[in-house]
Amino acid sequence: MSITALEPNSIWQHFEAINAIPRASNKEEQIIEFMVAFGKSLGLQTSVDTVGNVIIKKPATKSREHHKSVVLQGHLDMVHQKEADSNFDFDTQGIQMYVDGDWVKAKGTTLGADNGIGVATIMAILSSKDIAHPPIEALFTIDEEKGMTGAMALTEDQLRGNILLNLDSEEDDEITIGCAGGVDVEIKGKYNIKILDAKEYELYEITVNGLTGGHSGVDIHLNRANAIQVLTECLQELISTLDCRIHSIQVGTLTNVIPRNGSAIIAIREDKTALFPEELESIQSKLQKKYKDTDPELNIASEISENAMGVLDIQTQKNLISALMKMPNGVHAMTKEIPGLVQTSNNIAIANIAESAFFMACHTRSSVDAERDELTDQVKKYFSFATVTEVGPYPGWAPRPDSELLSLAKACYKKLNGEFPAIKSIHAGLECGILSGTFPHMQMISFGPNILGAHSPEERVQISSVQKFWKLLIEILHSIE
Template identity: 75%
Template structure:
């Protein structure tokens, strides 16, 4: 079935259009141009600021011209991730979507439902000719997935709305009213390359594939394997059994993604090679057993690679292993009094080692600033041999459970679904906290359809949930006065 034939057709047609356009974080030029043309084609006031955020304004429909202006907000960028075996080129190809029962999925890549469905819903409001709504300011931000620089660049004179509906949530029975803040932590160091005698060593490339991965906020509590930790665990075992030396490591691309695969190149002495197959099989079995509940497809393979003699010195290799294995990863603490809500977490996201340079990156999240600072200090202490910097910190979004907007939203939801929504804060980062800093009087909620597997090639969005989400958005816009 064609995506554009799904209901509601208007959303899927817009989603299909934007999914044909490459829109990675920091590379949104094409989607920005498309949105500007889209707004102008409707005869609506359309603006783009110096950062690349696009704002499109539409008057209220008959009888609602003087109602409170509503800001509909979503982000234009998406996470580009694909299966290791895929030849898909995000820079030139549109996402290849297909329908599987009640779900829309992508072939071997992320789908872009995060936040493409929210963007498509806003576009549907803007292009509608028959739905009732108050004055609308559509805010399409850039770079949400990587640095939230679009939201951070907003100024107080760009929007006039008193209400903001963020359409970047991923569970259709929840209205979100708060979220954690976060920061990227970058670790940079250098080492003296140790040259080995190529006649005495054989080089092997270790390839790790098949991990589940996921969103470093939404999925962090699920204890899924982290590719960096798995490879470093493997390195530690190989070092203790075979005195192996690390040549290089390459894992991860984005800090808000739990890394799913990676490689490292190691050197093994020729006199140890006969015992390597059995030893490696033992390590592989041990790791597969450890993660069988969360990552049943975990696969570690090795193959001889070209000779290269430059490796880390013994002390640097030990320091890297100790630092990574001592580093907090996953849930650091839970929110007291709120069952199941993570308070503070850390995702070890990127590891690049080679040619005398060491680079690691983490994403640390917390709803408590002092605890986030504590976590960053632990990272800094673990990497005493390197330089540690905080990059792009963003604030959390403080919940306001007594908001009049929330009361309206709860009533609308229950009228449509005949049961009340859950009202929650989440551990993932949303742009609402940043926007609230610029517009402190603006009332805000976030909601969206069911999206699973965000930030991984397993990403999918539920058809029936999109229909439910669209009805709720319509009802809410009709009700807000």
Template identity: 60%
Template structure:
């Protein structure tokens, strides 16, 4: 069964269409062209700004032409992640989707439901002729996942709407009214290389099979981080044998908990017997520690031929200690709200090769002062490196008394027979940036159930998407 055959056809056909288009963050050229052609095919006013954001305007339906406009907003880019065994090429291939009972999934890659299903819903509204709605401004931003540069480039006169519905949430029983701000933190520097003699045997170490996931909404789950696991592994080895590190590569995006890591290490040949004895035991202990959250964790150690340069011992100790002591995971919870993370950090990427290194983190917080505390702790973990804050974005201050929220709660209750949860989330939404530009615009965020976002386990619930669509269309009728 084709995805486009699912009900309601309007939303699923658009989701299938955009998922056939490569649309990685900062590489949205193809999807931008597609959206322009889509808007023009409907004879709707279609605007693309200098950054690449697309705005498609649709008049209100009969009798509602003079109502206040509503902005429907989603982002065009998606996170590109795949399993280590996948040969999928994100540059040229469309996502390979399939149906598994009540879920739409992708074959060994991210699905792109974040935020493709929100974009598809907006397209369905724009192309429909049987939905009552006020004037619509469909706002499709770029580069949300990497830096929110699309939202940051918006200007004060681009939008006329007084209400914004962000369709980038991932739980269908919630209405989101606030989010954390954040910043990428990158540490860079140099280290000395040493050449060791033939007394060493080299091994390739791979960490794989971790759950991964979103470094904001999943950070409280205590999921395994490939970089921290490797550091702990090497430190355990160093207690038993003479081990040196040649290079380390892990992570691709700062908003993803790193699932995989590859490294080359060197073990003194005279320690081979001790290494054989302790290595299996260390790996077993690490896997046991993470068996609840990451049951598929695999640490593989394979001998490789050749002679490699190694990291000088002083720097290696500093590196491993820094990775161990740097904040990773939940830093604090919101007072009075036990289920809401206030501040966190995720060690997301590392590249250590040929005498240079870089480590990238993503720090999130709803309290700017505490975010700065975490950034300072990161600096202190690597005192000899250069630390830079990149692309900071603001949080979104909740407004629990907004008229929009009241209408949305009423609609949800009438449709589903229960009240929705009203929450702030520990993730970045473009609402924070847009609300700074348009301080008088009321906004909420909602969406269908999406699990495993930012990982190859990402999946979208079919029945929940139907529920989401019904809520969206009835809410537009009431606004």
């Protein structure tokens, strides 16, 4: 079935249109241009601010001119991730989508439903001619996935709305009213390259793949394998048993993604290479048992490498492996007030070691500033030999369970579905945390359709859930006075 034949037809048409456009974080030029052209084609007031946020304003439908104005908000960028063996080029190709039963999926890449479905839904409201609504300001932000710099750049004079509906949640039976804050922690340093005798050593590339991966916030409690941790455990044992040396490590690209594959090149003495296959098989077997429930496809492979025979100096190798083994990863604390909600976590996301320099990064999240600072202090302690910097800290979003907007949304949901939705705060960064600080007068909620596997090539969005989400949005807009 064609994507554009699905209902609501307008949403899927717009989703297909934006998914044809490359829109990685910090590379949103094409999608910004597209959105500006879209707004102007409708004859609506359209503007772009200094960083690239697009604002399109649509007047209220007849008799609703004096109702509370609404900001509909979504982000234009998406996470670009693909299968390890894919040659897909995100810079030039559009997402290749297909229908699988009740789901829309992508071929070997992330789908971009986060937050493309939210953006397409707002576009459907803007282009509609028969949906009753109050005055609307459509806010399309940039760089949500990497730094939230779009939301951070907004000023209080850019929007006049009384209500903000963020369409960036991923479970259709929930309304979100709070989120964690967070910060990227970057680790940088230099090292001396030791040139080994090519007659005495053989280079091997070790590849870790088949991991489940996922979102570094909403999936962190699932205890999935992290490719950096898997590779570090593997290297530690190989160093211990075979006295190998590290040539390079390459894992991860984004801090909000649990890394699912990566590689390292190591040097092994010729007199120990015969022991290497059996040792690697033993390590793989142990790690497969450790992660058999969360990552059943975990695989560790090796092949001879033809790289130059340069390795880390021995002290840097010891420092990095020791620090990576100690570095906190996963859930640090759970909330006491909301059962099942992660309060504080850390995701080791990037490890790039090559050519006399290393760069690593993690993302620390918490709804408690003191716990976030505790984790970042641990990272600084373990990497005392490097330069550690906190980048792009963003605030959490304090829940307002007694807001009029939430009461209205709950009533609309019950009217349509016969029961109340769950009211939740999430362990992930939503732009509402930043926007609530810039626009304190606005009441805010976040909701959306069922999206599974966000930030991984398994990402998919449920067709029937998009229909449910669409009906709820229309009902809320109709009910605002």
